[in-house]
Amino acid sequence: MDNYSVIGKRIKNRDAVTKVTGKAVFAADIKLKGMLYGKILRSKAAHARILSIDVSEARQLKGVKAVITCEDTPLIKYSIHPLMADKLAFEDKKVRYIGDEIAAVAAVDEATAIKALSLIKVDLEELEGLFDPVEAMKEGAPKIHDHLETNVSKHFKMDCGDIEQGFARSDFIIEKTFTTHAQSHSSIETHACVADCGLDNQVTMWVNTQAPHPLKHRISQVLAIEPEKIRVIPPYIGGGFGSKIDLDTTHIACVLLSKKTGRPVKIINTREEQFTATRMRHPSITELKFGFNHDGTIVAKQARAIIDNGAYNSHGPSVMGYHNVMFSSLYRVENISYEGSLVYTNKNYGGACRGYGDPQATFAQETMMDMIAEKLDMDPIELRLKNSNHPDEKTANAVEITSCGLTETLEAVKKASNWSEKKKTKKKYRGLGVASMIYTGGGSRGSGFNYSGATMKMDASGTIFLNTGATDIGQGSNTTLTMIAAEILGMEPEQIRLITSDTDTTLPCMGTFGSRVTFCAGNAVSQAALNLKEKIIARAADILGEPVVRLEIKARNVCVAQEPEKGIAFSQIGAVSYSQKQEVLTGAGYYDGPEIAKDFDPKSYYAYPGPAMSFATHLAEVEVDPESGRVELINFYAAHDSGKVINPLLAEGQIEGGAVMGFGWALTEELKFENGRILNPNFHDYKLFSIKDIPQITPILVETIDPNGPFGAKGLGECAMVSTAPAILNAICDAVGVRICDLPATSEKVFNHIKLK
Amino acid sequence: METFEYIKPKSMDDAMNALNTYENAFLLAGGTDLLVGMKYNSIKPECIVDIKEIPRMNTFEFNDGWRFGALVTVRDIEVSDRLKQTMPFLNQTAKALGSIQIRNRATIGGNLSNASPCSNFGAMFLAMDAMLKIISKDGERQIALQDFFCGPNQTVLKKGEILTEIRVPEDAGKAEGIFLKHSAGKSNDLGLVNIAITLHREPGTNLCKKITIAMGAVAPTPIRAKKAEAVLNNNILTPDLIIRAAKKASNEATPISDFRASADYRRSLVATMVAKGINTLIKAS
């Protein structure tokens, strides 16, 4: 057993008291003197050529201070992938989905801004809309982006081993097509931004972003403003789930409107805008072919995927890369073939969404695994154990597995759910289903970078400061990162003053995504804390005249081993350093790993440079009402290998929240489209799970120690929903014998499947 | 949203005056439908007449049958012990409507006047043969709820008229009853299908003296399943008969297909829920 004083403890969220009293300031709460309100005019057509935009009448409306269109921008396209940039802040020639930005207005109040939008005259020539990626791929289909040859934004093929030989050697082959649908991130806080920009071109932005440092650079690029003139300050952030990573037109509009008027401008998305004009989970079609033997060994697996990109790239290209990596890395399979196409359509575009392509891949693969188990009359858990990944292995697609608790997660849910007993005494309409997953536990250098920086200092009073570029969007990194620092510096986390996210006062951090903050920012903080610790001890050694090796830190004192009465307090060390040595003790930490392998393919993500892989197994127990098709979740078990768990209270919260987001994706949440228009852009028709819908949820933390993680930790946030849906759908199949391969399993769909049986 | 006059009359007469002064006046009770309509610009009032301070409209009592003021909130119905003892199906109907935040504001008069095809009280009161009292400056009139709805969000209420009371005949209070809703999730959802049933039986037997079945969200307005009722009235409620009646009800439904559910599925649900409702009532005793 390890002997930590802080790590592994159920420490309360550092921000909880501020939040529970209503004092936490979110972006929408910010009110600056002279502030104007901005609104964005969005396309009502799914695909159209812009013939003209007339803003003259809107400009004349009393109370309107500025109206901007593409003419007011440098027309620089952007995307998460610089080489595949395809989005303008305001489109100039065409609109490509219902919601595409055309113009923006700043006015003295919101009502005036809304009124002004209605006075902008946009003359559009409607074009044929493409809403189905399969149609969009056909030869002769109208082009959505005129500068490209086809509507396929990205295509790649990856082969490992020999797929044809693999199939030839297999005792059995199963083929099946799986489809998944659009999910909305649905953070309860919508996108909001306040920008204040003076005539000196200095820009300050308060934005609910998951990635403030990259946002600063993207704003700098698309508006051609020097980065040193931009400051991004994230206030408290009301959840993100991937939706708040991108640069968004709201940000650009806010800055431009503020520049034009010389006054602060605030833009807040309505809930409807949040649904119709921010990112969503990419829909997908995945054809699988699996070859396997009598004993359950998977010999060969092949996937052909179409990812529905929507109108623009955003994260699409790397989401498809992840779709491949996670599909290919789960289980030990020697012969793998993957071919993927990322296809433009005239719909909302996909973005990063908790799991980043992995839920789509895992739904397909883990349903297939149950079909194989059924074919072989083999226990689904045994089948997975048979093919499980193991530590210190390299997968066929060259992913390094540094630590792996997949087997342990399978065994944990089996035991906790009483699987064997329940399987033997199966009740009518009740079913159990299981699904496993692999995901990165620390971001990746797929884009070339995976950086996080941190600095620590001791001030003249001995107070310890942590400055980190990491951004807490609710997951609790403010708490876990101070815990890491506190453990190293032998103090309590709440004794550390914390400064985060502000691009002026923290070192760059890529941001909160890719389940990377605990791992990457944690490593940076750990290094910064170790550096500072070394300096504190050295200074104490100097003052005390003792050798460094005899000194240790205890409760903000540096003590001499075995002589507890001999020691010096942090306050004295700080004071001496400051007044006598004219020095502030600091420590810096920086992480940007892992090494990128020579054979890394940035297109397919072969030899994916993820620093550590996390694993999990979910197990669902359901009851199905055959007369209505309603699926009732009874029990849910989620065992996660996230390395060493820094804070179990917060980790459980991630697992529970992720599982419930997965329940929604599996059963009730679906953005429904008609000719590119979203029919349910509100919470009464887009059904999140409520407190009334949740079953008993049992989170299980299977700890491994990752050699490269801070204290052995790996990431967790996104993993929490990746294998939820297939576990539930496998349970439905166990309950009523219907195999549903297209998500979501609404009660109507389940009912229809039962009827057709 | 364009601005509007706001008037909060203290008496029915003042309310009438306000309603007749403005071309496009809307009544405000709980506001849970009105405000949403205004935000979506589907309702553009010239004047809002807030009727919450008009006396005697937020009470309900038994006096020769039940009288419910139109301003009684859904929550009042939900938590009423008196109703729990006499007509628990009304508590049930209330509980199935929206969130606590909505139920605390929404009124039963508003629920009827808004005339949503999936109105909970539309279906339940229809099954209870409720009568409505409607007041205008020319006096009052009584009509059966059966004749009140004319389409989605449309009623026979004329300009200047206010629905003030819902009356339920005495014998409806002596019936057994049930309200069932099927929706996508468990909370706050609009029903894909609502079923309201009241049943009078010969004491101690399964002989159906009178049954009423109302259905919501399966036609332009809440409707009664009269043919299904006819199958059951004055008959012993056997499993076969119940299935026959449930199928009849399903055929009486004329649902639409929309993104929430297909017409076929809604019809299947009607049959399932009608049978389930009747069986639940029989088993309960």
Add this chain to the structure above:
Amino acid sequence: MVKKYPVRVNVNGDDYEALVDPRKTLLQFLREDLDLTGTKEGCDEGDCGACSVILNNRVVSSCLVLAVEVDNAVIETIEGVKTGEELHPVQQAFVDSGAIQCGFCTPGMVITTKAMLQEMPNPSTKEVKEYLAGNLCRCTGYVKILDAVENAKEKLKNG
């Protein structure tokens, strides 16, 4: 000029007088006119519960109430929940149980829980789920919110 209407209202024990635009919702009035930004806007159409406040002893969605309607009313918002320098037991329970992640739904969740425990001091889990069903949370999966309510029940019983 838009005609405005006088409103006198007691919020968290303090009396306010204001002239309000009739289009303004109670939510906007609290946030913009009174600077009580603890009450959050999540959907502005009564679907999410983030804007919950207690109006004349009943929890309501403040986005579905017009400010002009609350003349002479008594309102409690999240800012009025703590008692003196102490957290209210419901707040303390949310902190202790790990029921807070991003915190955006938290004010509405706390207000609704407080209203519930005022009405029924000892609700069953089923009753709790019933009462809180209109308060959406995307982060926590609700498990620790249920823990917090149990915890708050105990704290209030013993306090």
